[in-house]
Amino acid sequence: MKRTVLATIAALAILPAAAHADPSPRGVEKATGYYLALGDSLAAGYQPGMGDDKTGGYVGGVLDAVRAQSPKTKLVNLACSGETVATMVSGGRCAYEAGSQFDQALDFLHAHGQFTRVVTIDIGANDVQRCVRGLAIDLPCVQNGLNTVATDLPMILGKLRSAAPNAQIVVLNYYNPFLAAWLTGPSGIQVAQLSATLQTMLNGVIAGAAAANGALIADVAAAFHSTDWSPAPGTSVPTNVATICAWTWMCTKADIHANDAGYAVLAATVAGRL
Numbered sequence: 001m002k003r004t005v006l007a008t009i010a011a012l013a014i015l016p017a018a019a020h021a022d023p024s025p026r027g028v029e030k031a032t033g034y035y036l037a038l039g040d041s042l043a044a045g046y047q048p049g050m051g052d053d054k055t056g057g058y059v060g061g062v063l064d065a066v067r068a069q070s071p072k073t074k075l076v077n078l079a080c081s082g083e084t085v086a087t088m089v090s091g092g093r094c095a096y097e098a099g100s101q102f103d104q105a106l107d108f109l110h111a112h113g114q115f116t117r118v119v120t121i122d123i124g125a126n127d128v129q130r131c132v133r134g135l136a137i138d139l140p141c142v143q144n145g146l147n148t149v150a151t152d153l154p155m156i157l158g159k160l161r162s163a164a165p166n167a168q169i170v171v172l173n174y175y176n177p178f179l180a181a182w183l184t185g186p187s188g189i190q191v192a193q194l195s196a197t198l199q200t201m202l203n204g205v206i207a208g209a210a211a212a213n214g215a216l217i218a219d220v221a222a223a224f225h226s227t228d229w230s231p232a233p234g235t236s237v238p239t240n241v242a243t244i245c246a247w248t249w250m251c252t253k254a255d256i257h258a259n260d261a262g263y264a265v266l267a268a269t270v271a272g273r274l
Helices: 002-012 057-069 085-090 101-115 125-129 139-163 177-184 186-212 239-247 260-271
Strands: 034-039 074-077 116-122 168-172 216-218
Touching: 034 057, 034 101, 057 074, 057 116, 057 260, 085 101, 085 139, 101 116, 101 139, 116 139, 125 139, 125 186, 139 168, 139 186, 168 186, 168 260, 177 186, 177 239, 186 216, 216 260, 239 260
Parallel strands: 034 074, 034 116, 116 168, 168 216
Antiparallel strands: none
């Protein structure tokens, strides 16, 4: 899977090529550094029927972008499929020696923070997407999820920043898989439009938390044309809906996760912020 993702990135000509690196001994970094990846199933590289791929997905593409400048960078991927902001702090989704993904990350950074070059994190979608059941959206549930993200994500990013003051911290916002409901008819169109509003709210909370803690935003929502309701070329389907169908499994398997092409876009979006 990783090879496929990297090939797609190369085809997009977005990531810097290793051929541009200085081939001389002076261009070869001697010290080892780290790329710490945190988050949910997207950071874990999950795909339906295949499970997690923690060296693939978007993280694998980002690692190659980092290594183009710092060849000896090592990947530490602590992501957990199904993780929410709440479980990231309290634990319970995946087993970590330190108890939770967040505590494990802090343990790592306390030992290696000065050598950590990049930290990426995507978290928060699972706090709200559990509120969607078919064509029904539980708005009080969504509000509770947003409140959790607004409370805990700034704390998470603040402690990551303190533990790795010199690292680039990149926070991914989210594409909106529920745009696919547009294809099911009038009721689905209403759900798709409402989901777009809720996506904007979630991504606004994420952006605020990032800005308050010196982290950069990788604007995945923009890369997926999330607000473009104009028809895709040659069709009557909105561009944002067509993009979700092309870059995720939502329209073919009713699965929210990115496919290889989608993960390549995520990787390129993060790499563009490094």
